[in-house]
Amino acid sequence: MSHQFKIFRAILTAVIISGFFMHLLCEDEIKKAVAADRISDIKFHKIYPFFSNELLDIMSIYAGSVFDSVKVFRQKEILREYYNGKGYDSVNVKIKSERESKKLIKLDIKVLKSEYYALDKINVKGNKYFSDFRLKKELKTYWRSWLPWDEPGRFIPDEFETDKKKIEDFYRGRGFADIEIENSFKKDSADNTADITFDIEEGPLYYIKIKGNHFFSKMRLKKQIKLLYQGRRGEVAVRQIVRAIKERYTEQGFNDVKIEWKDSIKVFNHVPNKEVTIFIKEGKRIEIKGIHINGNKSFKAKKLKPYMNSVVSRWWRWTDYFNKAFWEDDIRNLKAYYEQRGFLSPEISGRLKYNSDNSIVTISIDINEGVRTYVKTAEFSGAGEIIRKEEKRIRSSLEGAYFSYGRLKEHTDYLKGSLAAKGYIYSNVKNTVIFSEDSATANVKFEIDSGRIVSTGKIYIAGNLKTKPYNIKKQLLVKENEKFSILDMAEGQRNLRDQQIFKSVNMKTPGIEDKKDTLDILIEVEEYPPYYIQSSGGYESFSGPFVSFLAGNKNLFGRNKELSFSAEASFVKQAVTCELSEPAFFHRNISASVAGYWAREFNFDPDFETRTLGLGTGFNYKWENKLQSSALVQIENRELYQKTVLGEDSNIFRNIGRLRIMQSWDRRNSFLRPKKGFFTSFETEFSTGLNNNRDDFIKYMYDFKYFYTPLEFITLAFFTQFNYMQVINPEFQPLVDQLFYLGGTGTVRGINEKMFLTDSEGNSVGGKVTALAVFESRFVFREKWEIPIFCDTGLLTKRLDGDKGKIRTTVGTGLRLITPIGAMGILYGFPTDVNEGILNGVFHFSLGYTF
Structure with a gap:
């Protein structure tokens, strides 16, 4: 059920x-809400350096909300407090309302603010272990004072409080668990400047020593020791550590573990050091000699043992150990197991037999199962034809099956839910159970009061x-x-x-x-505001400098349709796209789009250029569990401009029809920074030349990515890819712009873009078959930085049979910075071809992960 x-x-x-x-x-009240005056728009004036969206996010009114004069007046105080926290002491907010129509009122908000206080001095006092500059590096206030934009040097009280917390976390993360900081600021109205001061009482530097730990190394107790750096004061944190270590030992069967601790103060270089020594007396683990379960006629012992939490077992060892703390729970667990499976009155008891020195125990569990109760009949009264299908489903599930109160409640709730889904939201369902004299059978009756629809x-x-x-x-x-x-x-x-x-x-x-x-x-x-404009730029190793632009209206004519215009430009590609999309096309899971596009792409080795003008329409269906299916139809005019071996120009014009069918499944925990899960996709492309035969082929493309994080600071990433082109007519081979290529940031790093396989002239060579296997380990340090180490292997061949193709492997490393919008990094790799030795490597600059 x-x-x-x-x-x-x-x-x-x-x-x-x-x-x-x-x-x-x-x-x-509903009629009042519908008939009430509403705010049509909110316009801001003189709000620099803030954006209107920032202010709207903190206000309790918005375009479309009910116009309430009291609530509108309250926004003045909200905005004043916000500006005060951002460094403006004297703020005057004026709100003017203007009626636009019978039910719509527009608001104009003007903010008149005084000059801000500029940061003059940052004073740090009492710091002995870290220098002033080292602590200032942690302050957002300090770095802001160096920025040439956004009113440089503006003192922001809100950030000042945040900076205090950052310094506290900085100290605690380095073992100063008793850190105390008093922060204050002093304003000079004559100069409009502010001095800030951090008075620091560092306290001792804590060191944790552990003695007597034979079973767990200090490394394996690292998680427990890290509690010292998570915000608690020293002695409180130490007691937390002791409790956590004791729990860790108890879980492994050390029933008599004893842990004590003491501390001592020593001074090094004028800094007090508190050495905390934790003494562990592990004691002996109680080994389980045997587990004897008697009277279990219905269930085998191996079915019952997983419910015994007192048994500490691991798959890699033969010996099991006993945890006394869970022994009484075992009896309750086994009893609940039987009750949930139709045994309503099981009698279960346990006995423990130790050897002479209490190091070995034999566990005996005696079970008197009693009678197992089965449901003989399930009857329904009161609902008639309303839930006839549900009645049949419940009867088939209950009758002849074992009885349990949990399943009975589940079926009762299901009936209530089914009635509510049919419009009987005031229904009531009761159940009664009549047992036979020997409790072997039970008759269940559901009394249903459906109420009114x-x-x-x-x-x-x-x-x-x-x-x-x-x-x-x-x-x-x-x-x-x-x-x-x-x-x-x-x-x-x-x-x-x-x-x-x-x-x-x-x-x-x-x-x-x-x-x-x-x-x-x-x-x-x-x-949301329907209009949007976005722009971005950057640098990538293959394309060089690039810029992109996107603008659109995501609620065109108020009909929940999106019209967008995008453009991008770099040394290797220029493209323009205009797209109209419908996010809910007849069904909320189906989206549809139609787009027109123009693109110009350059390739230098060999030297060719493609110009594409096309029109496409597509559909996407989102299944449950992050599964998606897509279909895309495109018709395009493509011009291939290629420089021949003799230096002459060759222009080929083609009209191409294309059908692309895609299936993808995304189970990654994050799109920007995946740490676990997988992503897989399979795409089939059917292409036909409308005025030629060289574009008649079928492409099959498969991708699989997998991410696993065995330790907090290590993520292992795997990427495999297989591409295959099936040519319809062998007499008409595809042109160079339709082939598959390897090499570059997105495929085989350490090799220039598309230069995986070259001819005698040094020009890149494409193929009809490519395979790729990539492994990358990502090591995290200082939270926002990663060091990747990768090994990429690729195969490129012109056909499946008769051509071995070429296999190449590259290795490399790099450095990435993790930002809120994704990873930015520089990678260096080089090929390790066995026959050719180690070749020159290649640097790759990338925005986002390469996979």
Whole structure:
């Protein structure tokens, strides 16, 4: 019944998420909310150096919210406090309202602020172990004072408090567990400057020594020792460490472990050092000689042993050890195991027999299973045809199966959920059980009071300044004058929240408390601004300097459609794309798009250029569990401009039709910085030349990436790829711009882009088959830095049979900086061809991980 239980749990979650029982409004309040004046727009003036989005995020009003004069007035104080915390003492906020229409009011907010206080001096006192400069490096206030933009040197009180915490964490992370810091600032109104001071009481530097630890090395107790650096004061942290070490030993069967500690103060270079010595008396582990389970007629001993937590066992050793702390729990666990499987009154007891020195124990467990109860009949009364299908499902699951109260509750909840999903949200289900005299059978009866069916009344929408009501209602599963379902209601709310045009979606239903037959629904939305502009630039080893631009409207005409324009330019590629997309095409899981594009790409070895003008349309379906399926149809005109061996120019014009079918599955824990999980994709491309035969082929492309983090500071990354081109007519071979190439940042590092295989003239050679295997270990240090060590192996061949192709391996390393927008790094690799020796290596600059 796990599937049915998930359904009911989903319904309960729907109730909680949607807040149906938390937003109990009367009908008059809904009508007031719909008829109320609303804020049409919020315009800011003189807010530099802040952006409007920053201020909107801290305010409690937004475009589309109800206009409440008291609430609007309160924004003055909110903005004043924000500006004060950012370094402006005297702030005057003026808010002017202007009615634009009968129900819409525009707000103009002007912020008049005084001059900011510039940071003059940063004083650090009391620091003996670290220099002033070393501590200042940890301060955001210090680095800001060097910036030439954003009002350089502005003293920001909010950052000042954060800096104090950063210095405390810095000290504690290095063993100063008793660190105390007092921070203060002094402002000079005449010069508009501020001096800040950090008074530091370092306290002693803690060293942890462990003695008597034979079973665990100090390295294996590192996790427990690290508690010293996590914010607790010295002695409190030490006691935490002792408790954690004791728990670690107890888990491994050391029942009599004793741990004591003492500290002593020593002074080195005028700095007090507190040496904490932890003394461990491990004692002996109690070895289990044997586990004897008697009376277990229904279940084998190997089925019961996993529920005995007192048995400390590991797959790599023969000997098991005994943990006395869990012995009483074992009896309870075994009893619960039997009760959940139909044995309602099992009698279970245990005996322990030690040898003379208490180092070996024999465990005996005596079980009197009693009678196992089976469900003879399952009867239903009160609901009739309403839940006939559910009745059949429950009967087939219960009758003839063993009885348990847990399963009975699960089925009862399932019935309640099924009725609520059908519109009977006021239903009630009770169960009764009648046992036979010998308790061998049980008759279960479900008494169902379905109540009245509830219908959906009017659906009111508020806060949608740009989005058409029809496009909001289209995402709902409940319809006006049809049955009301809490599950459908929650699904509709989830559909709306999944749209990228809404910042928040809230649904309210009055009348549930009064058990009304018709429930109206109020949907309040907060919209994102529809327009966006983005630009970026950088440098990559292959493309050199590059810039990109993206602009669009993600709520075109208020119909939840996105129109975007993008452009990119570098030494090797220029491209322009215009795309119209529909994020919910007839179904919330289906997205569709149509795009026109132009691209110009350069290749230097061999020297050729392609110019592409095309039109494409595609569909994407998002399955559950992060699985996606896509289909894309493209028609393009492609011009291949190639310089021949004789130095002459050759232009080839082709019209190409293409169908691409893709399947991907993404189970990575993070897109920007994956540490565990996998990503796999398979793509099939069907290509046909509309005016030639050289573009008639099928491409198969498979990728697999896997990430594993065995230790906190090490991530192992694997990447495999296989590409194959099947030519339809062997007499017409594909041109150079359709072949597969290897080499470069994204494939085989340590080799220049597309230069994996070259001809006698030094020009790159493509193939119809490529295979790639990449291994990379990523070592983290100082939190935001990584050192990768990689080994890449590739295979490129012109065909599958009769051509061995070429296999090359490269190795290398580099350095990456982890930023909020991804990794930035420089890598260096070189090939290790056996026949040619070690060749010159190649540097790679990259934004983001190479895979």
